[in-house]
Amino acid sequence: MTVVSNKADIKLALVVDDSVMQCKVLSVLLKEEGYRVFTANDGARGVAMYIKYQPDLVLMDINMPVMNGFDAAKKIKNISPNSLCPLIFITSLDSDQAFIDSIDAGGDGILVRPFSPQVFKAKIKSIQRISDLYSQIKKLQQEQQKDAELAEELMSGVIESRNYGLDKISIVKKAAALFSGDIQLTVLCPNGDINILLGDFTGHGLRSSIGAIPLSETFRAMTKKGFSLIDIINQVNSQLYDLLPIDLFLCATFVSISAHEKSAYLFNAGLPDAYIFNDDGGIKHQFSSNHPPLGVLPRLMENSRLTIVPIEITDRVVLISDGIIEAGNDNGELYGVERFEVAAREGIIAKNLASVLMENIDRFCAGKPQEDDISLIDIPCNGWLRQMGVTEKTNSTNNNSLEAAYQTTSPDWQWNLKLIGKSLAAVNPVPMIMNQINDIEGAGEHWQSLFTILTELFVNALDHGVLRLSSSLKKSEEGFTQYFNEREKRLQNLEHGFININLNYFSLVEGGKVVITLKDSGDGFDSLELFKNNSAAEEHEQLLSGRGIELVNQLSDTLEFQENGTLVEAVYIWQNKKN
């Protein structure tokens, strides 16, 4: 097929009439209107010319040899059903039937002879106006589609391709529109924990996804800097409150899984229940929404906090959006919570929750188009424990230059912070320290170990020192919850007490050394007893407590408790990686 494109403003008209005389008359009038005109003397030839020239306007006689005007019109409209090219019948058949047949055949109008040149030109102008409008809309629609596709690509590329641990976590996302209002994020914390977010913005489509980029940036950046999950949620909430219009908000579930603590932290603001299943598909925990969606209130409601539960490595955390619960079929039934729980159980037993569940939903909906975005995140609690720091840690006894540098007395810089009373409940010093180090010494992988050391030492000084909580509480599941409730209570009422944090940084020839000391106002403890208990616990692999100190012991070069356990000094040394 040859297509002669009409690039310039000159419009092409095709006149199909078996009378050469008529063709000439119409051609003259059309040329006066600025058209370039082609003519054909029967329907079949008309169709061929149409294909060849792709005109902007067709004038068609009805009674013609070889192929009449109706048949030719049907053929033309069949070739390009969505074409912008108007087709007008020119006839002397002045009957209702002729008019009806013309429109049925796909014509856009009819002109009955005889007509004056003025009437003819007016008719052409009016029909061209409609056609121009049509092509404008078409163009806008195409541009919008193109923008939407580009934005979609950006969204999935920029936001979700950066998710962590997708070899273990399964994520299902079925959007109702091109754009999903649902967002799924998984990010690794500096201490090896993993933060997960399932969010559902109001509505669907482009409008509902404008909050996704700031949300993912905040969630990612704060997680990587080591902020606690509740701090992140707070920040996300106030950011969305400032950013989004009143009727646009985010329903979301946040989860943090800590493999070395064997616990999960959850927060559900406006999504259906989140679940923790055991490996038989039994429901161990269920978390209902207990906070309005994010972005509605300027600050989180008072007393908002995370739910903390102990987990086994065989457990799975499963998050869903309301698109699953509210998936409907043609009988007006909804998929519902019960069906979900049954299918999830089957899926876990079959070791493929995502596909078993999605097949089940598809069968239930039986082809009814999806009204809402469907999202699922299935996270195993196993496999997140890393061989932390082992490769980064230096063996200082085998390295003379490091050993020599070890003797250095004056640090390159010092950092000190004393948190007293209420400020202990309000401030998490670890991200501040990490920021400081990153600013002065630049980013580096070895900071992950330092982050863990700092976090564990600070939590220990706060929980067991200042707050005087006994870690033996954490030995049972009930005690575990009790422990965190008690912790929260004591933090709220904290008037006195302090933690003094001191950092000394020494640069070494091929690396560096940080000496961390923490002094707390607590009663202290028998540190020798702690290590004894810990090594015993290691063999049982069951104790929920005391893991922190053991981890710090592994990561640091030396770890020493003094002043009856109220002062701790950890030394962390690393070597720059050789290229």
Place this chain on the structure above:
Amino acid sequence: MAVKTYISDDNKHLSIKVDERFDFSQHQHFRDAYNKFTEKGTLFTLDLSNTEYMDSSALGMILLLKDHAESIGGKIVINKPSDAVNKILEIAQFHRLMTIES
């Protein structure tokens, strides 16, 4: 019309009743129902007893109404939500943002 309104004689109480489906398609009707009422301290009652389906954009519309009510020193009360709607309000924890009367 899918959104009906009733005004009390003293002009201080506007009752808005939404039909079976409360979703984005009601957006304009819903806004028109309350936008003109700017009498100080107006009580807006949202009757959801007939509503069986409500989506998240409806929750957004309720927040818009709440904002409007509060901007003129008024109040919003949700009245008689059906079970299905109540579940949605509960998940969104709207009882912490406004009064819901059963």
